[in-house]
Amino acid sequence: MGAPMETGKKKMRRFSGYRILEHWGIILSTVVLFATGLCQRFWYVDSAQWFILKMSGIDNVRLIHRCAGVLFSFELILHIAIAVGGIARGRWGPSMFIKKGDLQDAVHNIRYYFGLEEHLARCDRYDYMEKFEYWTILVGGVLMMGTGAVLWLPTFFTRVLPGESIPAAKALHSNEALLIFLINAIWHIYNAIFSPEAFPLDTTIFTGDISRERMLREHPIELAAIEGVEVEELLGNGHKEAAAVKPRPEPGVP
Amino acid sequence: MKQGMKLILGLAVLLMAAASPAVHAGDAELSAESLKCLQCHGKKGSFFKLANGDSIPTYVNPAKYKVSVHNALACSRCHTDFSADAHPARRFATRDQYRMRASAVCRGCHAAEQIKAKPIHANLLLREKEGISSICTDCHDAHSGNPVAGGKIIKSEKQYCMSCHQHEMSMTCRNNEKIPLTVEMSTAEDNAHDKLRCSDCHYGFSSEEHPKRNFRSRRDYTITASESCRRCHFDKYTKTLDSVHYTVLSQGNLSAPVCNDCHGSHVIHHITRGVKGRTITTQKCRKCHPGVYEVYAKSVHGNALFNEQNQDVPVCIDCHTAHNIDNPLTLEYHEKIPQMCGNCHANPAIVSKYGLSTGVLNAYLSDFHGVTLGLYRKQREQLYKPARPIAVCTDCHGTHNITGAASSDPVVVKANLVKRCQKCHKDANENFPDAWLSHYKPSLSKYPMIFLVNTAYRIFIPLMGLGFVLQIFLHIWRYAVNR
Structure with missing residues (x-):
């Protein structure tokens, strides 16, 4: 995405300003959606009821939830449109697409955790964990958007859909919401804040910058492509222990 | 000695008891004059004609007169001017006029001061000052002349x-x-x-x-x-x-x-338990609410009560209570309805014998309408926020006119249901009522699509969570080992 930018020796540009803004938008809309949605899903819990009353009633909570839903849907549609448009026009490669190598990377990393491998898997611009998170949220987001619309306007949708689709939409909406919430609350928050490598906060998505050292550790394939060298060469220079475990896939984003 | 005294005392008491009626009723012979009068007046069938066409029987019961307090008096003591020889003609316009005249005769012996001693008489005398005359014979029989209690000793x-x-x-x-x-x-x-x-x-x-x-x-x-x-x-x-x-x-x-x-007032029944008592209570309400009663009697509940003597069905007071009857048109009452219906419909002891599901209340309470209703109640109680009405049992099933869904044509039930939905969801069509899962919890046999969605997530979400947690622990562990 963003062009590499030499800020001293160590800093590299990873995200453009638009992506930083987009992330802020997603934070805002999802925090509001989770707060106003989870209290509706777990309405029988005391704290949920406390929150609803603090928000001055369930009608307000639903209204805010729907407004945030509209904002989220707008962000989602814009994101898909830009991604599809960008790829179609060749401005960037399909770096988020899931590849066969991602599964191998996952197996490799688990072996590494158990001490069966020497080093972490060599990843491209996005590693398999980031891809998993991205796609579950993207697909989940589309699902939430659709089912949310059905729940918002049930009489409109039952003109074409069977009546049973409303409780089905409710089941999907609330379960998928919980799934996305858990991915965010456990996985994303760990990786971005509590992971020993990121603590106290992985600032890349807020500043757009990443250190070359981290690029080398986490995204060596992309770094090699940026610097125009082979992965083995790059790791040979910067990372003595590291050795190439797989051939370099097609080039990442310039 | 003591024994003897007791015996004498006992005898004395017995004697007094035996003597007292004689003292009270008197045992005197009637006067010759009275006997003469009774020769005619002791026979039934003769009447005295009044000017207005009315008539007064002239019969005097000799037996009663004989034991009356006035038995010693000759007839002419009250009926002055009359004697064995003289029987002057009299003329009275009305019965009241005659009776007022007769009362005046009583007052000849019974002075106002004597009469006043009894409070009931004192009141009557007060009325005389207002121009309302008291007639002795209204309460006291003219010829037996006994106290109003009929000569009995008043015990209570x-x-x-x-x-x-x-x-x-x-x-x-x-x-x-x-x-x-x-x-x-x-x-x-x-x-x-x-x-x-x-x-x-x-x-x-x-x-x-x-x-x-x-x-x-x-x-x-x-x-x-x-x-x-x-x-x-x-x-x-x-x-x-x-x-x-x-x-x-x-x-x-x-x-x-x-x-x-x-x-009621003087005849107040004990509460009657069972069908009889329950039926009686509906009749009380019917006095003022006949329309509601008619509708209820035709409903599945009323029909079972009146025709099958079913004790399980609700009567008026089961929902409306007997004494602190709420206004059923208020939101507060509306909010209580699911619990009211649930008292029976969530009680397996009552509804299971009719093949009805006991899960209806929980299914309702955990569905959109039930959740909203519960939150609206909390809002009203804690935020004093006026709540909007939301569909409760009676909004779809009716109130007094509830019919059994099982016995009705499903097409009719559905058509009725669409109309109910349209009360709030104006543009609802015939698909819309299917959104309501007939209060069933989704299962493989009922609404499998929803059941499978829920089950899939129920398996996948914990597995995924577990995977995340494992990976996090492995990550931290490896990080620690590397250091």
Whole structure:
């Protein structure tokens, strides 16, 4: 995405300003959606009821939830449109697409955790964990958007859909919401804040910058492509222990 | 010695007891004059004609006269101018005129001071000052002349009061309505108040006191009389203060029911348990709510009560309660409805024998409408926020006209349901009611699509969470090892 930018020796540009803004938008809309949605899903819990009353009633909570839903849907549609448009026009490669190598990377990393491998898997611009998170949220987001619309306007949708689709939409909406919430609350928050490598906060998505050292550790394939060298060469220079475990896939984003 | 004394005392008491009726009734022979008069007047069938065409029987019961307090008096002592030889012709316009004249004769011997000694007479004498004349023979038989109790010894207050109130009498209100004062004492065993004295309810009245009361109307009297119930039934009385009936009454609608209207006055039954009692209560409500009663009687509940003597079905008071009846048109009442229906429909002991699901209440409460209803109630209680009405049981099933869904044509049920939905969801079509899963919890046999979605997530979400947590621990562990 963003062009590499030499800020001293160590800093590299990873995200453009638009992506930083987009992330802020997603934070805002999802925090509001989770707060106003989870209290509706777990309405029988005391704290949920406390929150609803603090928000001055369930009608307000639903209204805010729907407004945030509209904002989220707008962000989602814009994101898909830009991604599809960008790829179609060749401005960037399909770096988020899931590849066969991602599964191998996952197996490799688990072996590494158990001490069966020497080093972490060599990843491209996005590693398999980031891809998993991205796609579950993207697909989940589309699902939430659709089912949310059905729940918002049930009489409109039952003109074409069977009546049973409303409780089905409710089941999907609330379960998928919980799934996305858990991915965010456990996985994303760990990786971005509590992971020993990121603590106290992985600032890349807020500043757009990443250190070359981290690029080398986490995204060596992309770094090699940026610097125009082979992965083995790059790791040979910067990372003595590291050795190439797989051939370099097609080039990442310039 | 002591034994002897006791015997003598006992005999003396017996003797006195035997002697007392003789003293009271008198045993004297009738005078010659009286016997002569009775030769004609002791026979039934002759009448004295009044000027207005009315007639008075001239019959005097010789047996009663013989034992009366006036038996020693000759007839002419009261019927002056009459004797064995003289029988002058008299003319009276009306029966009342005759009776007033006759009463004046009594007063010749019984002076006002003597009569006044009894409070009931004192009141009557007061009325005379207002121009209302008292007629002795209204209460005292003319020729037996006994005390109003009929010569019996009065043993109880009730007996005392009944000695007058067994007779036909009435009180006139300011609006000229008459209140009958005749009391029909129940001899039935189930009279709940058979141990009470009259003055327990009619406080202020006794053998000594008989205050004068003046009511605007008969209804006013009934309402005032109901106030006396609270002296014993204070718990019920305070409940009625919260009822819609009391609210309506206090707004000036005197037709609103008070205690007496449902419970009666002098004949108050014990609560009857079982179908009979439950049926009786519906009849009380029917008096004022006949329309609702008719609808109820045709409903699945009413039909079972009246035709099958079913004890499980609700009667009026099961939903509306008996004393603190809420206004059913308020939101507060509306909010209580699911719990009301749930009292039976979530109770396996009641509904399972009819093949009905007991899960309906929970299914409702955890669905959109039920959750919203619960939150609206909390909002109203804690934020004083007026809530909007939201569909409860009766909005879809009806209230008094509930019919059984199983016995009806499914097409009709669905068509009716669409109409119910459209009350709130204006543009709902025939697909829309299917969104309601007939209160069933989704399962493989009922609504499998929803069941499978839920099950899939129920398996996948914990697995995924577990995977994340494992990976995090492995990550931290490896990080620690590397250091």
